[in-house]
Every structure is written in C-alpha cells, then in structure tokens.
Amino acid sequence: MRRLFVLTGAGVSAESGLGTFRDPGGIWAKFDPMKLATPEAFAADPDRVHAFYNLRRRNLLSAAPNAAHGALASLATGLAARGGGLFLCTQNIDDLHERAGSAQVHHMHGELLRSRCLGCGARAPCRDELKTATACGACGRAGRLRPDVVWFGEMPLGLEAIETALAEADLFVAIGTSGSVYPAAGFVETARGFGIRTCEINLAPSDNAAMFDECRCGPAGEAVPAFVAEMLDGR
Numbered sequence: 001m002r003r004l005f006v007l008t009g010a011g012v013s014a015e016s017g018l019g020t021f022r023d024p025g026g027i028w029a030k031f032d033p034m035k036l037a038t039p040e041a042f043a044a045d046p047d048r049v050h051a052f053y054n055l056r057r058r059n060l061l062s063a064a065p066n067a068a069h070g071a072l073a074s075l076a077t078g079l080a081a082r083g084g085g086l087f088l089c090t091q092n093i094d095d096l097h098e099r100a101g102s103a104q105v106h107h108m109h110g111e112l113l114r115s116r117c118l119g120c121g122a123r124a125p126c127r128d129e130l131k132t133a134t135a136c137g138a139c140g141r142a143g144r145l146r147p148d149v150v151w152f153g154e155m156p157l158g159l160e161a162i163e164t165a166l167a168e169a170d171l172f173v174a175i176g177t178s179g180s181v182y183p184a185a186g187f188v189e190t191a192r193g194f195g196i197r198t199c200e201i202n203l204a205p206s207d208n209a210a211m212f213d214e215c216r217c218g219p220a221g222e223a224v225p226a227f228v229a230e231m232l233d234g235r
Ligand code: OAD
Pocket: 008, 009, 010, 011, 012, 014, 015, 020, 021, 022, 023, 026, 033, 037, 091, 092, 109, 150, 151, 152, 175, 176, 177, 178, 179, 180, 181, 201, 202, 203, 204, 206, 218, 219, 220, 221
C-alpha cells in the first residue's frame, strides 16, 4: 500500500500550450504580476485584471490535457485499487487534471473557471468573460465578481488538509514547479520533516532541487507516465 502526495505546477500543463510563469518568455516575463495578480491591483484597475484572466480563460478552454495529466489520473485509480491513495494538489488554476479524469484535485491557488462575488461570497462556474458590469447570479449586484483564484498576498486554500495529507503520505512528488512560491515551495521541507521520501520531476532541476532525495529530468508528458508506470508496476 502506498500513499502519494503529488504537487503540480505550471510545467505539467506546458505541453498543453498553457504558458509557465518564470521560464524565459513566461507569463511573468510579459506581464507584471503586481499589476494583475494582487487584491490591490484588482481594486485599482479591475478592467485590466479581468482582461488578463479573460485571455487566460479563453486559452484554457481551447487547450487539452496531455499525457502527464492522464498518467496522474491513472495513478489515483491504480493506487486506490491497491489499497493506497493519491492526494493531488495543484498550484494550477486550470482544469486539465479534471478533464484528464482526476476525480479529486486540491486547487490550492483556486480555479480560473469559477468566479467569486466580493459582495455576497457566492462562488459560481464561469466559462465566459468576466467584466466589471457582470452581475452576480446570486445577489444581482454588478462590479463585485472576481476570478476565484488566489492572488499574491492572499492565503492559499486548504492548507490544513494539505498538512494532513503530507503527514499521511509516504512519498512526496513535485512536478513542473519552480519551487519559488511559498507555501508550496516549502512542502518538500515539511515532507522531509515527516520523514517522507521526496522526488522532483521537472524539465531541468528547479531552484529547490537540492532538497529532494531524487530528481528526474524530462518533459512532464514523458517523465510522468514513466514514473506512474513504475509506481504501479509490481505493487
Ligand atoms: P513556474 O513558471 O514558476 O515554474 C514552472 C516549472 O516548470 C519550471 O521549473 C520549469 O522548468 C518547469 N517546466 C517547464 N516546462 C516543463 C515541461 N514540459 N515538463 C516539466 N516541467 C516543465 O510555475 P509554478 O512553479 O507553477 O501563482 O508557479 C507557482 C505559482 O507562481 C503559480 O501557481 C502562480 C505563479 O505566480 C499565482 O499566480 C498566485
């Protein structure tokens, strides 16, 4: 029986055509996060923030999951069939894990295809453009909807559930993340504190690579299916 904690980052969706943030030419090389991904930026210029997330939502709706997402969905069912389990935690706001068949995904940075009303707190599915004039379906007020994502300066979602899942795991795997945004970047240290083995899968060793027991280099679309096959073989 095996219990795995898998943390994914933008690299797992790179081969689906969704940009990463910090690679050369990445999203934060083209756009200033302080003007687009903070509560202050939204308060100062909601139209600019909506335009950025509307573009990302359009890109997401025309993207498809890749082999890495598919392999992680098989990992969950394969481990469950063997009496183990997978806690799949993603920093990504896309829904590609779900579209590949993962039934349970912990979106610690929220979800692009959902909106949240700053007036009444209602969360709702959101596949269309959000505008300042868009009215909340629950309270009817306009000008209060925002993407249901976590911005810089805000608390990631479900940190207690994450800590519990890390404590229960026997292997921590970080896939396609640069390890530069906390608290996610610190999960490897937490895992080590719990005495869990740690593995990184990335195109190239991340800034955090020295913290891991094992590093596997390669594109997620190849390296993740190979890793999953190993995990499920002979167990
Ligand atoms: P980054 O852009 O910081 O890192 C992406 C990582 O993926 C890098 O280490 C790349 O080497 C790796 N990578 C790129 N292509 C890959 C591929 N095909 N296969 C495997 N790995 C590949 O993205 P994150 O670490 O996810 O938060 O960023 C963390 C957070 O910073 C995001 O959730 C977002 C961002 O600002 C917020 O917006 C709050």
